[in-house]
Amino acid sequence: MRLLLNIDVPDLAAAEAFYVAAFGLAPARRFGDAVVELTGAEAPVYLLRKAAGSEGAGGRLRDYGRHWTPLHCDVVVDDLDAALARAPAAGATCEGEVREAAWGRIVQLADPFGHGWCLLQFLGRGYDEIAT
Structure with missing residues (x-):
């Protein structure tokens, strides 16, 4: 696939x-x-x-204001701080503080077109730190 x-x-x-x-x-x-x-x-x-305003999925009209969807994309980076400096400089909006977990660090963004994104930096063994 x-x-x-x-x-x-x-x-x-x-x-x-x-x-x-x-x-x-x-x-x-x-x-x-x-x-x-x-x-x-x-x-x-x-x-x-x-x-x-053009027709999108399900007959809904496209709206490029910030919107919520159950699907979003994560951008895995080696250096979250550097990536977090680049994205807003390019036009992204930060939507919260950097959060830390056993697997790494994450911050939520919105692009200029309303789509949600997360910047993600794995630490240690990444998701293997919490895998069962």
Whole structure:
């Protein structure tokens, strides 16, 4: 199985600039003027230009204000402090303080398009510290 991450955004150029600056992804391919593929993660990221107010899943209209979804993405980094400096400088909003657990450190963010993200730094054995 392969995973692809598709992210709807209202402004393709702004989204590309954000994901390159915040997470260190790199543009790879373009599919016309509505899709750009970003690489540098374990799964490719596809930014899909979709206008605010256009019809999305379940007939709902797209809204790029901060929204909640039961699915979010974690960006695993080697240095949380450095990543936390980069992401807000690129336009992310921090949504709380850095939290520490037996497995590592985590902080919640929102990108400029309303999507939730977590920056995650594993420490020690990572999730193996708490695996049963």
